[in-house]
Amino acid sequence: MFDLIIIGMGPAGIAASIYAKRSNLKVLCLEKGMIGGELNYIDKIDNYPGLNDISGSALAYKLLEHIDEMKIDYRFETVKDILKKDNYYEIETNKEKYTTKYIILATGRKARKLGLENEDTFLGRGISYCAICDGAFFKNKVVSVVGGGMAALEEALYLANIVKKVYLIHRRDKFNATPSIIEKIINNPKIEILYNEEVVKLNGKDHLESIELKSGKEIFTSGLFIYIGYTPNIDYLKNLDILGSKGYAIVDKNFKTKQDGIYAVGDLVEKNNYQILLAMADGITASLDVTNNLLK
Ligand SMILES: Cc1cc2nc3c(=O)[nH]c(=O)nc-3n(C[C@H](O)[C@H](O)[C@H](O)COP(=O)(O)OP(=O)(O)OC[C@H]3O[C@@H](n4cnc5c(N)ncnc54)[C@H](O)[C@@H]3O)c2cc1C
Structure with a gap:
């Protein structure tokens, strides 16, 4: 049984994992694609204080180095479902089943399609x-x-x-x-x-x-x-009633959803601004709240 499982390893999930590990929690991260999430698709970041000219992939690599140095446990698996048990959760991936006391959802969002005929056929072909x-x-x-x-x-x-x-x-x-x-x-x-x-x-x-x-x-x-907007990555959340009318997660000031023990952070959350540091700050806030609850 893990104390905390973090789903998604973009800036929000990675920041959450660093704080959880520093608090000595038994934490696991699950990622279906690339570490760094959307960072991997940013050419140049010029609004990250202190790093005024860094590419997204370079920042993703720095984050990877940081979590490796801290020996944070992560696995490349796609989360398919989350099931509520008595006082814990079961997470089902494409490979395994895990149990955990707390979950931080950090799965971000993806680009919206035009919805035209042949759009999928021409993907990668124009x-x-x-x-x-x-x-x-x-x-x-x-x-x-x-x-x-x-x-x-x-x-x-x-x-x-x-x-x-x-x-x-x-x-x-x-x-x-x-x-x-x-x-x-x-x-x-x-x-x-x-x-x-x-x-x-x-x-x-x-x-x-x-x-x-x-x-x-x-x-x-x-x-x-x-580039016509985004839709949140929520396919695996079908059994949890935590989303608002636009499909994004609804949370309180500590990024808790209305499901006890489940938090949502970063671009998955309904908010006004979607930025790297805001996503990281969400992850940190949620992670600290999980630690406080475990210590109670
Ligand atoms: C083109 C572009 C340019 C940008 N430029 C800037 C900029 O200059 N400055 C700035 O501050 N912000 C910028 N942003 C925004 C910034 O990238 C996002 O706000 C930030 O990456 C959000 O972090 P996140 O961790 O919430 O989500 P993401 O980075 O989206 O990470 C989510 C992760 O979850 C994983 N995931 C999804 N579903 C599952 C699942 N079922 N199981 C396991 N893993 C899953 C994904 O693979 C992904 O790695 C830009 C975004 C884009 C697209």
Whole structure:
């Protein structure tokens, strides 16, 4: 029986695990993908105090070094279900079953899809949700970016350094981003902005070749990078009633859900701002609360 199992090893889960280990808890972390979570998809982080120019993958590697140095127990397994028992929980993964007194859910969120026919077929064949992962495949080609928030604008700028031309397709007439990044977008000669447009159809045989817009215009594009928001990673939470109407976890000031012994932190939680340090702070707060409860 573990004192605490942390599900998800992005910034929130890792910060929680460091504090739990320092408090001498018997802690286990479970991760289905890469240590560092979304950090692995960030080109450059310039708002992390003290580390003013670090790539996301470099920060993820530093976090990995830290947990290895502390000998924190982690396993690469996907959590499938959580079952409430008398005074503990059972966690079922794709490989094992574990029992634990407390759980911190730190599974973050993933990019939302457009919901168009062929979107899954063209995934990896023109369609991408990650410019840093796939941008290099489109060197000197024409690509399109969909979205009008910070992520879409950051990725459009990143792609403009690699490709021949970027169409930036936004369904409104104004961007929802900081003035400085909007200015960079508007002044970039490689970026053509298409306001009040939506992608309605994807065309191509084996690979994406063109997209059709709401206005009827057809754009010939090798790549389509989609940044239209996120949905929380909650597939494994079907047996727990802890989510709000938008699908995110609802928590109190210590990040406790309404299920005794279960906390939710980071991007999985319904809140106004989704940032690395905020996710870490959530994880730390929850971890300290678990320790306090165990010591009672
Ligand atoms: C393109 C982009 C740029 C960004 N730029 C910045 C920036 O410059 N500055 C900043 O502060 N923030 C930035 N962010 C936001 C930041 O990355 C997130 O706020 C932060 O990563 C959230 O951390 P988290 O631990 O809550 O979730 P995540 O980082 O999403 O980690 C969740 C982890 O849970 C794992 N997981 C999911 N489901 C399961 C399961 N069933 N079983 C086991 N494991 C599971 C996932 O594989 C993942 O590793 C950016 C995000 C993106 C996408």
